Amino acid sequence: MDIAEVAKRSGVPASTLRFYEEKGLIQSVGREGLRRVFNANILERLGLIALGRVAGFSLAEIAQILGSKGTPNIDRAMLVSKADELDNTIQKLIAMRDGLRHAADCPAPSHMECPKFQRLLGLAASGMIKGEGTEKLSNKRHSNKARYQTRQ
Amino acid sequence: MDIAEVAKRSGVPASTLRFYEEKGLIQSVGREGLRRVFNANILERLGLIALGRVAGFSLAEIAQILGSKGTPNIDRAMLVSKADELDNTIQKLIAMRDGLRHAADCPAPSHMECPKFQRLLGLAASGMIKGEGTEKLSNKRHSNKARYQTRQ
DNA sequence: TCTTGACCTCAAGTCGACTTGAGGTTGCAC
DNA sequence: GTGCAACCTCAAGTCGACTTGAGGTCAAGA
Numbered sequence: 615m616d617i618a619e620v621a622k623r624s625g626v627p628a629s630t631l632r633f634y635e636e637k638g639l640i641q642s643v644g645r646e647g648l649r650r651v652f653n654a655n656i657l658e659r660l661g662l663i664a665l666g667r668v669a670g671f672s673l674a675e676i677a678q679i680l681g682s683k684g685t686p687n688i689d690r691a692m693l694v695s696k697a698d699e700l701d702n703t704i705q706k707l708i709a710m711r712d713g714l715r716h717a718a719d720c721p722a723p724s725h726m727e728c729p730k731f732q733r734l735l736g737l738a739a740s741g742m743i744k745g746e747g748t749e750k751l752s753n754k755r756h757s758n759k760a761r762y763q764t765r766q
Numbered sequence: 767m768d769i770a771e772v773a774k775r776s777g778v779p780a781s782t783l784r785f786y787e788e789k790g791l792i793q794s795v796g797r798e799g800l801r802r803v804f805n806a807n808i809l810e811r812l813g814l815i816a817l818g819r820v821a822g823f824s825l826a827e828i829a830q831i832l833g834s835k836g837t838p839n840i841d842r843a844m845l846v847s848k849a850d851e852l853d854n855t856i857q858k859l860i861a862m863r864d865g866l867r868h869a870a871d872c873p874a875p876s877h878m879e880c881p882k883f884q885r886l887l888g889l890a891a892s893g894m895i896k897g898e899g900t901e902k903l904s905n906k907r908h909s910n911k912a913r914y915q916t917r918q
Numbered sequence: 919t920c921t922t923g924a925c926c927t928c929a930a931g932t933c934g935a936c937t938t939g940a941g942g943t944t945g946c947a948c
Numbered sequence: 949g950t951g952c953a954a955c956c957t958c959a960a961g962t963c964g965a966c967t968t969g970a971g972g973t974c975a976a977g978a
Contacts, residue, residue: 627967647975661888674964690869700866769955770954784956785935801944
């Protein structure tokens with residue numbers, strides 16, 4: 615497949631494909647003249663990259679997870695820690711989803727004032743805020759990067 | 767509370783608080799001299815903002831969801847659609863989490879070659895890639911924004 | 919043959935989300 | 949009443965993730 619074909623099948627613009635290659639996230643199997651040639655599994659890999667992005671990982675992290683080059687030895691501890699991070703995120707998203715759904719048909723004048731909304735989201739938000747939380751549950755796991763994603 | 771207190775309790779830098787105020791995500795209740803004064807519920811709101819961010823919403827979307835000003839009339843349909851979007855994301859994250867956990871102790875030389883990993887993530891990634899998917903399930907819901915997050 | 923279209927490279931531009939810095943003001947401590 | 953730490957504004961800078969543009973190469977068709 616040439617780059618246009620990949621772009622068409624994946625929905626990822628050719629410019630992005632070049633960019634990803636440059637960053638080591640994907641690789642072409644070679645060139646035909648000066649044109650890149652990709653093989654079919656690129657589509658799958660692009661799917662995983664997209665997945666990683668919605669999971670909130672940076673391109674650098676994704677490269678690390680997927681193995682930038684011929685899938686070298688992987689840091690399994692890192693995978694577990696990413697999974698835990700994700701687990702944490704999932705809990706929050708579930709609370710947020712429920713909060714949104716509730717807010718959508720809650721009679722309260724403002725959902726900030728609805729006790730149910732408060733409880734749902736407050737729970738999810740606890741642990742996001744650094745300060746004196748009620749300490750109910752799920753604190754301090756995956757504490758690296760933690761405390762918001764105040765990524766530097 | 768003054769800005770330093772809020773920063774300390776929330777972990778959000780003062781510069782970010784000013785930035786958020788400028789963007790309409792938060793508001794101070796007034797000034798004391800030229801210093802902003804916040805009341806306590808700001809902490810909760812900051813938690814929700816952080817939550818929205820990990821859910822992948824932009825600041826503009828969050829402002830819309832939370833109501834930028836005194837919680838005006840909210841677009842309930844929008845809330846439902848955000849919730850659906852989130853639901854979709856959650857499914858993907860769950861698959862990714864399971865995929866990562868599996869990969870962490872899978873004997874396959876490369877997890878790209880492990881059939882279980884493939885299945886888990888392939889499933890999640892389906893619908894992310896535009897092209898001829900196996901069409902199993904959960905396609906085309908929340909199709910706005912869809913097709914990756916090729917935002918704009 | 920020569921033109922066109924699809925690809926190429928490399929540098930620069932854009933956008934969102936912040937952060938940093940210069941220069942100004944205030945209140946409390948001494 | 950003076951110093952200074954902690955706030956303020958506003959402009960500019962940074963970073964990640966891309967996109968756009970200028971200028972070049974090449975294979976195929978008129």
